Amino acid sequence: MQKLRKITLFFLCLLLLAVSAAKPNLATEAKDAEAPLQSVSAYELIAAMNVLRMSNGLPALIEHPIIDAVAQGTAQIMADGLLSWHIGDVKGRLAAAGYGGGGTVFATENFAVASDSATIDQIMLMWADYDHMRPATQPYYCHVGAGTAKASNGMTYFILQAAYISGVPCEAAPPSGGTPIPGQTPFVPGIVTPVELVEPDENGNYLHIVKPGQSFWSIAVAYGVTIKDILRWNNLPESYVLQTGDELQIAGPNSRAPATPTPMGNVIIATPHSDGRIVHVVEAYQNLSKIGEAYGVSVNRLVELNGITMETPLQIGQKLLIKGPDQTPTPTPVPLTPLQKLTPASDGRYYHIVTEGQNLAWIASLYGISATDLMAWNYLNTSSVIYPGERLLLQVTPPATATFTPLPPTKTPLPTPTPSPTLSPTATNQPTFTAFTTIVEDAENGNGSGAWLWLLAVGIAGVAVYFVARSKKRG
Numbered sequence: 001m002q003k004l005r006k007i008t009l010f011f012l013c014l015l016l017l018a019v020s021a022a023k024p025n026l027a028t029e030a031k032d033a034e035a036p037l038q039s040v041s042a043y044e045l046i047a048a049m050n051v052l053r054m055s056n057g058l059p060a061l062i063e064h065p066i067i068d069a070v071a072q073g074t075a076q077i078m079a080d081g082l083l084s085w086h087i088g089d090v091k092g093r094l095a096a097a098g099y100g101g102g103g104t105v106f107a108t109e110n111f112a113v114a115s116d117s118a119t120i121d122q123i124m125l126m127w128a129d130y131d132h133m134r135p136a137t138q139p140y141y142c143h144v145g146a147g148t149a150k151a152s153n154g155m156t157y158f159i160l161q162a163a164y165i166s167g168v169p170c171e172a173a174p175p176s177g178g179t180p181i182p183g184q185t186p187f188v189p190g191i192v193t194p195v196e197l198v199e200p201d202e203n204g205n206y207l208h209i210v211k212p213g214q215s216f217w218s219i220a221v222a223y224g225v226t227i228k229d230i231l232r233w234n235n236l237p238e239s240y241v242l243q244t245g246d247e248l249q250i251a252g253p254n255s256r257a258p259a260t261p262t263p264m265g266n267v268i269i270a271t272p273h274s275d276g277r278i279v280h281v282v283e284a285y286q287n288l289s290k291i292g293e294a295y296g297v298s299v300n301r302l303v304e305l306n307g308i309t310m311e312t313p314l315q316i317g318q319k320l321l322i323k324g325p326d327q328t329p330t331p332t333p334v335p336l337t338p339l340q341k342l343t344p345a346s347d348g349r350y351y352h353i354v355t356e357g358q359n360l361a362w363i364a365s366l367y368g369i370s371a372t373d374l375m376a377w378n379y380l381n382t383s384s385v386i387y388p389g390e391r392l393l394l395q396v397t398p399p400a401t402a403t404f405t406p407l408p409p410t411k412t413p414l415p416t417p418t419p420s421p422t423l424s425p426t427a428t429n430q431p432t433f434t435a436f437t438t439i440v441e442d443a444e445n446g447n448g449s450g451a452w453l454w455l456l457a458v459g460i461a462g463v464a465v466y467f468v469a470r471s472k473k474r475g
Contacts, residue, residue, distance in 0.1 A: 039116045040123055042068070042146035045160045048124050049144065051218045052136035055194040061135060062170065066099040067145025067161050071109075075149035075159040078111065082151055084311045086111060090161060099143075100165045107163035108134050108141070113155050113313055121217035121227055122316055123158055125284040128221055135162035142170035195222035204254040210246040223250050226284050267294035276326030282318040295322045338366050339398050350398070351391040360386065367394060 043063075050060040070093050077087060091107040099105060112126045127133065135141050142164040150156050164170065195218050198206050208219060216227045231238060233249045267290055272278050280291055288299045288310065303310055305321045314320075342350045352363055360380065364371040375381055377393045386392070 039114075039148065039150075039156045040118060040120050040158065042071070042148050042158075044120050045123070045146040045148075045158060046144050048120050048215070048217065049135050049160060049162075051194055051213075051215075052124075052133065052221060055196075055218070055222060056137055058136075058139050059170070061141060061144035061162060064099065064143035064145055064163075066097050067094060067143055067163060068147065069145070070094050070097050070099070071145040071159045071161045072147030072149070074109070074111075074161075075147040075157045078159070079149035079151040079155075079157040082153060084113075084309065084313065091163065094161070094163055099163060100168075103168060104166035105163060106140075106166060107161055110135075110160045112158045113151075114158065114315065115155060118156075119217075121215055121220075124217045124221070125227065125316060126313070127160075129285060135160070140164050195219050197222060200252045200254075203256045204252040206250040206252055208248045208250055210242055210244055210248065212244045214242070216242055219248065219250075224253070225250060228283070267291055269294060270322070272323070273325075277324060278322040280320045280322050282314045282316060282320060284316055287314060291320060291322075297322055337368075337399075339368065339396060342394070342396075342398050350394045350396060352394055354386050354388055354390045354392060356388050358386070358388075360384070363392065367396065369394070369396065 046061070046063055054060055070090075074087060074090075074093070077083075086109060090109040091105045094100070094107050095102075095105045110127050110132050112123050114123060114126075130137075135144060141162040144160065144162045146158070146160045148156055148158050195208075195214055198208055200206055206223060208223070210219070216230060220227045220230055228238075230236075230248055230250060231240070233251060267280070267283075267286060270278055270280050278295070280295070282291070288302050291297075292299045292302050299310060302320060302322070305324065345351055352367070354363070360374055361371050364374045374392065374394075375384070377395050380386075
C-alpha cells in the first residue's frame with residue numbers, strides 16, 4: 001500500500017510539472033489566436049503547384065534560391081507600382097540574376113492579386129487554365145520559385161516562376177536523409193498529397209475521402225469541378241476547414257443524381273433586379289470576354305460600367321455591373337388652370353361661386369376673360385355689388401386637359417403633288433394650306449407651270465393698260 005502511494009505521488013508531481021511547463025505555451029497560443037490571419041506564403045504556392053504536377057505523374061519542381069529571389073523582387077516591384085500586368089522578360093531577368101550559368105534559359109511566370117483573406121484554393125483557381133498550368137503540365141520545367149509582397153492598398157501580390165536550362169537535365173531530389181544539392185531545396189513529399197480519383201458509383205458520382213495534405217482546390221481540379229460545387233453538394237459553408245477523413249460527395253460528368261456540377265468557365269446569366277439592374281458574380285475560369293459574350297455586352301462596355309481596365313485581373317466572387325437600372329422618365333404633370341378646373345352645373349353651364357374678398361375684376365383675371373364680358377353675362381355694371389355665395393355665369397368652354405400618353409413615332413408622309421386648285425370668288429374654292437405648300441414645292445422643283453401662267457397673264461394685262469392709257473393721252 002505504501003509503495004502504491006509513492007507511485008501515485010510521483011505521477012502527480014510529473015503532472016504538475018507538465019502543467020507548469022504548458023502555461024507559457026497556452027499564453028503564446030492565445031496571443032497567436034488573436035493575431036490576424038496571415039496571407040498565403042510563397043512556399044504554399046510552390047507546394048500547391050507541385051500537387052497538380054505530381055497528380056499528372058511528373059516529378060515535383062525543385063525550389064531554386066535564384067528564382068525565389070527574382071520572384072520576390074518581381075512581387076515587390078509590382079506591389080510598389082500597383083501594376084496590373086507582368087513586367088515582362090522573365091527568362092531575361094532570371095539569366096541576369098545568374099540562373100543557368102550562362103546557358104539558354106526558358107521560364108514562365110504566374111501572378112495574382114488578392115486580399116489577406118484569400119486562400120490557396122482561390123489563388124490556384126485563378127491559375128487553373130492552360131497557360132497558368134504550364135508548370136504543372138509541361139515535363140521540361142525543372143525549377144521553381146515564388147514570392148509575395150503587400151501593396152499600399154492592402155492587397156498582396158503573389159508571384160510564381162518556373163524555369164529550366166536548355167540541354168541540362170533536372171537534378172533529382174536527394175533521398176531521405178541525403179545531402180541536398182548546393183543552392184537548391186528539393187520539394188518535400190508528404191506535406192501535400194496528390195489527389196487520386198476514385199471509381200464512380202452506380203449513379204455516376206464519386207465519394208472522395210480526404211487525405212492529409214489535400215485541399216478543396218486540389219480535389220476540385222482533379223475532378224474537374226469547382227469548390228462551390230463541392231460545398232453545395234455537401235451542404236458545407238464557405239468558411240468550412242477541410243479535415244483529414246472528410247467524405248465528400250462529388251457529382252460526375254454523367255451523374256444521374258439531381259445535383260449536376262457547373263461546367264468550368266460557363267457563365268450562368270444572373271436574374272435582373274427589380275429596378276432592371278443586372279449584376280454578375282465572377283466564378284472560376286471566367287474573364288471579361290466570356291462574361292460579355294454571355295450577356296451580349298461588349299468588353300468596352302463592361303470596363304466602362306465597372307470603372308476598371310481590360311488588364312484588371314478579375315477576382316472570384318467579384319461583382320460586375322452588366323446593366324444599370326432602368327430609367328423611365330416620369331412626365332411632370334402641368335397644373336390645371338382655374339378654367340380647366342371648372343365643372344358644369346346641372347344645366348350644362350359653368351359658374352363661379354363668389355367668396356369673401358373677391359370682386360369682378362379679380363374674378364375676370366382669374367379665368368383670363370374680360371371684366372366687360374363677365375358683367376354682360378350676368379347683367380351687371382361697374383357699380384354692381386357682388387356677395388359671397390353668389391353664382392356668376394361664365395359663358396366659356398374650358399380647354400381640354402393635356403394627357404401624357406406618348407404616341408409612337410411615325411414617319412411624316414411626303415406631300416403628294418395634287419392638281420392646282422381652281423380659284424374662284426366662292427369661298428369653297430379658296431386654296432388650302434396643303435395646296436399652297438404643294439405649289440411652292442413644285443415651283444422649287446421646276447414644275448410650277450400654274451404659277452408661270454399667272455405671271456404671264458399679269459404681264460399681258462399690264463402692257464395692254466399701258467397702250468390704252470397712251471392712246472387716250474394722244475387723243
